[in-house]
Amino acid sequence: xxxGFAGLGAVVHTAYLPALQRLxxxxxxxxxxxxxxxxxxxxxxxxxxxxxxxxxxxxILFITTSxxxxxxxxxxxxxxxxxxxxVEKPVVASLAxxxxxxxxxxxxxxxxxxLALDHWMVRNSWLAPNAVNPAWQAQDGxxxxxxxxxxxxxxxxxxLQEPSGLNAAGEPIALNFATGEPDTRQLQHPDGVxxxxxxxxxxxxxxxxxxxxxxxxxxxxxxxxxxxLGRPIVRTDLVTAEGEAHLQGRLGGITTDIWLNKYAxxxxxxxxxxxxxRDGRVIRLNxxxxxxxxxxxxxxxxxxxxxxxxxxxxxxxxxxxPAGPFTQAAALTxxxxxxxxxxxxxxxxLRGPH
Numbered sequence: 001x002x003x004g005f006a007g008l009g010a011v012v013h014t015a016y017l018p019a020l021q022r023l024x025x026x027x028x029x030x031x032x033x034x035x036x037x038x039x040x041x042x043x044x045x046x047x048x049x050x051x052x053x054x055x056x057x058x059x060i061l062f063i064t065t066s067x068x069x070x071x072x073x074x075x076x077x078x079x080x081x082x083x084x085x086x087v088e089k090p091v092v093a094s095l096a097x098x099x100x101x102x103x104x105x106x107x108x109x110x111x112x113x114x115l116a117l118d119h120w121m122v123r124n125s126w127l128a129p130n131a132v133n134p135a136w137q138a139q140d141g142x143x144x145x146x147x148x149x150x151x152x153x154x155x156x157x158x159x160l161q162e163p164s165g166l167n168a169a170g171e172p173i174a175l176n177f178a179t180g181e182p183d184t185r186q187l188q189h190p191d192g193v194x195x196x197x198x199x200x201x202x203x204x205x206x207x208x209x210x211x212x213x214x215x216x217x218x219x220x221x222x223x224x225x226x227x228x229l230g231r232p233i234v235r236t237d238l239v240t241a242e243g244e245a246h247l248q249g250r251l252g253g254i255t256t257d258i259w260l261n262k263y264a265x266x267x268x269x270x271x272x273x274x275x276x277x278r279d280g281r282v283i284r285l286n287x288x289x290x291x292x293x294x295x296x297x298x299x300x301x302x303x304x305x306x307x308x309x310x311x312x313x314x315x316x317x318x319x320x321x322p323a324g325p326f327t328q329a330a331a332l333t334x335x336x337x338x339x340x341x342x343x344x345x346x347x348x349x350l351r352g353p354h
Contacts, residue, residue, distance in 0.1 A: 001028050001320070004058040004082070006050060006073045007065030008034035011088065013041040014179055016062065019312040025320070031056045034065075054080035060320070062086045062117075067093040067191060071101060078110050084326055086319060089199040090340045091116040091333070093190050095348065098341050105333065115329040116336035118203035119315035122325075123272070123285065126294050126305065127211050136294060136305040146296060146303075148275075148283070150212040155276040156251060158201035159259040160193075163268035172228055172243070172263035187228075189351070192242030193260040194225070195343050201258050202339040204285075205251055205273060214252035216335065218342050222350060223248050228263055235352050247346070287311075 003020075005012050012032070020028055021043075032044040033053040040046050047053040054061070054077060061082045063073050071092050077085050092098050105111045125133050132138070132146050164172045165182055174183040187196075202218075210216065225233050228243040247258040261268065272285035272292075281298045292307045307314070318324040325332055348354065 001025065001059045002057055003028055003030050004053050004056060004061040005030065005032035005044065006053060006061060006063045006077070007069070008032045008036075008039035008041055008044065008046075009064065009066075010176065010183075010185075012044075012064050014176060015310075015312045016064070016316070017041060017043050019310060019316045022310075022313050023317055023320075031058065050076060054082060058082045060084040060086065062088065064088050067195070068097075071097045074101075074114065075104065078104065078113065083113060084115070084329075085113050086115045086117040089116070089118045089203075089336070090195050090343070091336055092340060093195070094354075095341070095344050098337065098344065101337065105330075105337075108330070111330040111333065113329070114333055115319070115326055116333040116340075117315075117319070118199055118336060119311050120200040120204040121207050121332070122315045122318050123204055123292055123311060124207050124211065125307070125314070126285070127208065132294065132305050136307050139304045146283075148212065148277075150209065150214045150252070150254075152277045152279070153254055153275050154278045156205060156254050156256040157259070157274040157276070158205050158256065159270045159272065159274075160197045160201050161259060161261040161264040161268045161270045162197075164263040164265055172265070174262050187241040187262075188239055189237070189241055190344075190347060192227075192240075193245050193262050194222075194242050194247075194347055194350075195340070196241075197260050197262065198245070198247065198258065198343050199336070199339060200271075201260070201273075202251075202343070203336060205256070205258075206335055206339065208273075208275075209252040209254070210335065214254075216338065217250070217252055218338060220247045220249035220251075220256070220258070220342060220346065222246070222346050225350060233350055235350070237351055238354050242350075 030044045031053055033047045033050050061077055063070055065073055067090050070087050092101050126136055165175055167173045176183050223246045225242050225245040227240050243263045244261040271287045275283040284295045286293055295302055295304045
């Protein structure tokens with residue numbers, strides 16, 4: 001298999017390449033291009049141009065540039081013979097780009113080739129008819145049955161509250177999600193939590209609703225938002241990234257709260273959801289160490305399952321599988337586009353038209 005990476009930033013060398021190594025893809029050749037010559041991760045044959053990358057006999061291309069460059073790279077990729085194209089989240093970075101993307105993917109031949117990728121989509125592998133997927137490891141003696149219908153859910157909470165550190169001035173700084181090391185990037189709009197991490201939570205929750213046969217309706221509004229230093233975002237500010245936000249509304253007709261925080265301090269690390277059921281049970285998914293942990297609690301009783309391994313390992317394992325998400329790429333991409341559109345509209349209301 002031959003894989004291409006358009007963009008060779010942090011996500012490639014901290015997430016993609018380690019995942020490919022852990023998956024044991026010994027037959028994989030990786031090619032890449034980045035306009036910054038300093039970006040040359042070990043394990044990737046670097047091309048001198050995007051055109052040179054697209055001229056390789058690639059089986060799949062991952063667009064891993066900055067979010068504002070996703071669309072122009074995708075436009076070039078669709079003019080090439082590459083059969084499968086994955087676009088990292090968010091699929092585009094503005095409403096104007098979303099309008100162009102809608103026109104581009106109006107061609108069914110294009111739509112079949114493009115997957116708007118959010119690696120949290122694969123975290124729903126626990127969903128199975130009346131049971132937990134056997135890939136999840138149950139606690140000793142636990143019943144693996146988990147009957148769930150959409151009508152059972154009374155309320156949804158989604159959360160991505162990331163641990164953070166402090167710089168020399170005592171100010172909060174982000175940590176790399178894969179390594180835990182200080183993230184030296186200076187995040188700016190549009191890459192604050194609304195678009196950058198809100199996409200993860202929405203993808204996770206909406207795929208649950210879709211799996212259970214629910215509607216694709218989206219209704220969310222912003223209740224509060226702060227920057228990295230805890231200050232409100234000023235209208236007309238098109239530079240400062242949001243550091244914390246709370247979204248509230250309804251997904252598929254179900255009352256929903258989404259909590260996003262890139263600077264949650266040492267108490268951070270919550271990455272998942274809580275489904276509150278009408279019978280009093282609560283189904284939770286969260287990260288604990290290097291595993292996803294699923295639990296069902298009802299009073300003092302708790303059932304628990306775990307799925308070891310980094311999320312990107314499970315994600316790439318699924319994407320590279322011929323029976324994986326590319327079999328429904330057009331539908332998945334449309335759902336991701338609807339989510340990004342809503343988040344971009346929320347940003348417009350927060351900051352003013354732009």
